[in-house]
Amino acid sequence: MGSLDDVAARLVDGTIEVIDLTAPLHADTPILALPEPFGQTEPFRLHEISRYDERGPAWYWNNITTGEHTGTHFDAPVHWVTGQDGDDVATVPPSRLVGPAVVLDVTDRVAEDxxxxxxxxxxxxxEAEHGPLPARGWLLYRTGWDARGEDPAAFANADDDGPHTPGISVACARYLAEETELLGLGVETVGTDAGAAAGFDPPFPCHGFLLGAGRYGLTQLRNLGRLPARGAVVVAAPLPIVGGSGSPARVLALVERTS
Amino acid sequence: MGSLDDVAARLVDGTIEVIDLTAPLHADTPILALPEPFGQTEPFRLHEISRYDERGPAWYWNNITTGEHTGTHFDAPVHWVTGQDGDDVATVPPSRLVGPAVVLDVTDRVAEDxxxxxxxxxxxxxEAEHGPLPARGWLLYRTGWDARGEDPAAFANADDDGPHTPGISVACARYLAEETELLGLGVETVGTDAGAAAGFDPPFPCHGFLLGAGRYGLTQLRNLGRLPARGAVVVAAPLPIVGGSGSPARVLALVERTS
Ligand SMILES: [Mn+2]
Ligand SMILES: [Mn+2]
Incomplete structure (x- = not known):
């Protein structure tokens, strides 16, 4: 019956494995760059307070500068104007931070385009192959883009026409928001929308439709290739920033160990 | 047998409940204040980038200033000089971020002292009443101090002798580090050590012994009173800051719904 005592025992004996879907945070973590005159998100930076020295003889610690949408992060509904009356990142119910996840893998097609x-x-x-999308669960969209995560230029993949990164069509974004009961959409790229989505009609359809429907976004995920197509339980753990539009997040997946 | 499919179904039907152990993050979140000449941690602050305006017509977002040890946070072994050869917050194995937790409640005694x-x-x-402390699990130390969490002066509870907040004796900190297999210690106060611990011999024994033994700290927890004495599974989710000494963390508990 899936008792928590059994889960705890299986975590300890390793038959349930914890897979980290989070990109490490450092000064070169890729961030979104918007054209002028828009405001910009900060990169991640540490500012040392002390390191076992006269500023703190027994302790090492840092202050932090970052953006809410820097690195692997959680988009709350209020991030977008369509969701402005919805939840901020602190009011998302905790019950909606833990749920089943499925992985839709298009790595081969993205390698060509x-x-x-x-x-x-x-x-x-x-769905015909793996069953329906999960109610109150995540669709994790695997594109292979995480392999570029430590190379900001390859990750942005921009030319004179703007960034070229994979995403979701306008019709599909609308479908996911209006015809499914997903918690949200998780991606490997810098945001949930395609690199070209500023030019779509409407622009940024994943943000507009999904956040407008009270769903969430997860970005810059890693290790989706280590998850089964269905069967993982994902914990999406943003910081509860009061009034925040999103937050850097730790994202962990529990999976049945298969080997 | 505790399959993840069963867990996912029970999360959806609500018979497994998710309890948020995290304090909300905002500009008045209490932080540690050290005496001169030591370096200081930053309070949590948001800096608005745009809010559906000319700086970003369809989107709202913020930049963030904070400390690694601001609000509900995770202490990694390298935070303390005794653990300087241990894990930083990004190298803590993900398997050690999810585990069983027990709650030891001394609220009545702290109310008197x-x-x-x-x-x-x-x-x-x-242990005589509830069984042994869990191997590879958390000891969560409930003192009732979380009731003061939105009042920084009451939370610090300082007078001319310094802060008066509950903690762990030197002998008990050494015992937990050396004679148990705990993942670590979680508390409701600003740090794992008592307010008076700068004057202990050795000073700051929870930091020194536990981090030196490769264990972790969790601070400023809320809602421990909603957990059973044993049976919860806790997800401690710090950001994976490369080289970081700790991180603000989302801490969630899964519990069997009893009502
Ligand atoms: Mn975002
Ligand atoms: Mn700390």
Whole structure:
């Protein structure tokens, strides 16, 4: 019956494994760069307070500068104007931070086309093979983009036309928001929308439709290739910033060990 | 057998409940204040980037200033000189971020004496009633101090002699580090050590012994009174700051719903 005592025992004996879906945070963690005149998010930076020295003889610690949307992070509904009456990152119910997750893998198609956009038919084809998208769960969209995560230029993949990174079509974003009961969408790229999504009609459809429908976003995920297509339980753990639009987040997956 | 499919179903039907052990983060979140000439941690602050305006017409977001040890946070072994060869907050194995937790409640005794210190005999008395401390699990030390969490002066509870907040005796801190297999110690106060611990011999024994033994600290926890004495599974989710001594953390507990 899935008692927590059993889960605790299986965590200790290793038959339930914890997989870290979070990108490490450091000064070179890729961040979104917007065109002028828009405001910009800060990169992640540490400012040393003391390191076993006269500023603190027995202790080492740092202060931090970052953005809410820096590194692996959680988008709350209020991040977008369509969700402005919805939850901020501190009012998202804790029950919605832990749930089942499925992985839809299009790595092969993105390798051929970095501007690849997921369509509704792709979702239906995945469901025909793996069953329905989970109610109150995450769709994790695997594109292989996490392999670029330590190379900001390759991660942004921009040319004179702007960034070329994979995403979701306008119709599919609307479908996920309006026709499913997902908690939200998790991606490997810098944001939930495709690199070209500023030019879509409407622009930034994942942000507009999903956050407007009270769903969440998770970005810059790693290690999705280590998850089964279905069966993982994901803990998405943003900081509870009062009034915050999002937060850097630790994202952990529990999976049945198969080997 | 505690399968993850069962856990996912029980999260969805609500028979497993998610309890948030994290204090909300805002500009008045209490922080540690050290005497001169030591370096100081920053309070938590937001700096607005845009809010559906000319700086970002469809989006709201903020930059953040904080300390690694601000609000509910995770102490990694390298935070203390005794643990300087141990894990930083990014190298703590993910398997050690999810585990069983027990709650030892001394609220009544702290109400009579804010300088109350837990002794080894108190731990043994608790074990006689509730069973052994969990291997690879957390000891969560409930003192009632979380009721002061939105009042920084009451939370610090300082007079001319310094802060008066509850903690753990030198002998008990050594016992927990050397004679148990705990992941670490979680508290409701600003740090794992008592307010008077700068004057102990050795000073700051929870930091020195526990971090020196590769264990962790969790601070400023809330809602421990909603957990059973044993049976919760706790997810401690610090940000994976490369080289970091700790991190603000989201801390969530899974519990069997009893009502
Ligand atoms: Mn974002
Ligand atoms: Mn600390």
């Amino acid at each position: 970095p501007d690849f956009l997921l369509e509704v038919d792709d979702v239906h084809a995945w | 804010p300088d109350f210190l837990l002794e080894v005999d108190d731990v043994h008395a608790w």
